[in-house]
Amino acid sequence: MRNNNPKIYVTQPSLASLDDFSELLSSPWRSGVLTHNGPLVQQLENDLCIKLNLNNFTSVVNGTMALQLAIKALQLKGQIITTPFSWVATVSSIKWENCKPIFCDIDPETLNIDVNKIESLITDDTVAIMPVHVFGNPCDIIGIEEIAKRHKLPVIYDAAHAVGSTFNGNSILNYGDISATSLHATKIFNCGEGGGCVTNSELLRDKIRRLRFFGHDDEKNIVEDGLNGKMTEIHAALGILNLKEFDSVLAWREHKYKLYLSRLAQNEKLSFQKLTPGTNYSYFPVIFDEEATLLKVVKVLNDNNVFPRRYFYPSLNTLTNIVDAQDTPVSEDIAKRILCLPLYTNLSDSDIDRISTLINTI
Ligand SMILES: Cc1ncc(COP(=O)(O)O)c(C=O)c1O
Structure with a gap:
C-alpha cells in the first residue's frame, strides 16, 4: 500500500529567495547583457574567490565542461589514470578530449582512488592523473602529489562534489594543476547548471578563459581551438545569492x-x-x-x-x-x-x- 507522506527525493537544491533572485535579475533585464562574461559572472567569480580564498575561479556551463577544458588546457593526449567510482562525466570528459581512461581501484574505506595502486598503472602513455574527491571527501593530496612529481604528471582533480571541502584549512579547489568543480542543482553549492576551473597557474587560467570563449584573446583574435563554455548571467545571479547562504x-x-x-x-x-x-x-x-x-x-x-x-x-x-x-x-x-x-x-x-x-x- 502506498504511503501518503510527501515524496522525499535524494536531494533538493538549496535556493535563495525568489524575490532576491528577481531583484538581481533586473540589471541584466535592463542592460540586455545575458552572457559573454557579464558583470554578474564576474561578480560570482570574484565572490567565490573571496569566500573560498582562491586565486581565481573560471566559471563555465557545467562540471563536465570544466573537466574537458582542464584536459584541453593542459594539451593532454594519452592515458589518464582515474577512478571507476565516479559519475560517468569523469570518463566522458576524458573520452571527448580523445584521451583514454585507465581505472585505478579505490580505497574501500575513503572510497577515493587508492594511492597505493596508482604507480603500477603508469606507462609511457600516461599523461595525467584525475582523482575525484568522492562525495566531497578529500583525496590523499600529499600521496597523489608525490607520485605526480616523481613521474612529472599533471593532476586534475574532479572536485565536482567538493565546494566547501578543505585540506589543511584551504579550499580543496586550490590543489592539483587544475581543480574542476560542478555547480549543478544537485551540488552543495549550485547555480542550477554550472561549473568552474581553479588553477594556481596564470598561464593555465588565461588559456582556460580563452578556451571557454571560442578561443578569443582580448583583441578578439582566435588564438586557441576553443569552444563555447560560458556561464550565463542568469545562472551567475542564482550563484551569487546562493553563496550568501x-x-x-x-x-x-x-x-x-x-x-x-x-x-x-x-x-x-x-x-x-x-x-x-x-x-x-x-x-x-x-x-x-x-x-x-x-x-x-x-x-x-x-x-x-x-x-x-x-x-x-x-x-x-x-x-x-x-x-x-x-x-x-x-x-x-x-x-x-x-x-x-x-x-x-x-x-x-x-x-x-x-x-x-x-x-x-x-
Ligand atoms: C564526480 C562528478 N564529476 C563530474 C560531474 C559532472 O558535473 P556536471 O553535471 O555539472 O556536468 C558530476 C556530476 O554529477 C560528478 O558527480
Missing part, C-alpha cells in the same frame, strides 16, 4: 549527516564512508552488507515515498559499451552495495528519524 548550508549538511549517523551507526548490516579531514558532508552514502539488502531497503523506502539513489552505480569500468574492460574489484563490489540517502537543507530531522527507523526495521 553557503555557510548555513554547510552547517546544516553536517548536522543532518551526523544525525543520520547517530541513528544508523548501530546497524550491523551497514558501514559508512571513512571521512577524511575537511569533508563537506555533502552526501550521506551507506554501504550495505550485500546488494540484496540494499534492494530490499530501496523497495521499502520507495513504498514509503522515499527515493534514495544508487550513487555511484555501476562502477564505470563495467560500462564496456563506452570503455575497455578493466579490473577494479573493490569499486565493483562497493558500487553494488552503496546507496545515497536523502540529504538536503530542508530535510527535517523527523524525516531523517523516519528514514533511519525504516532502514533499521528492515
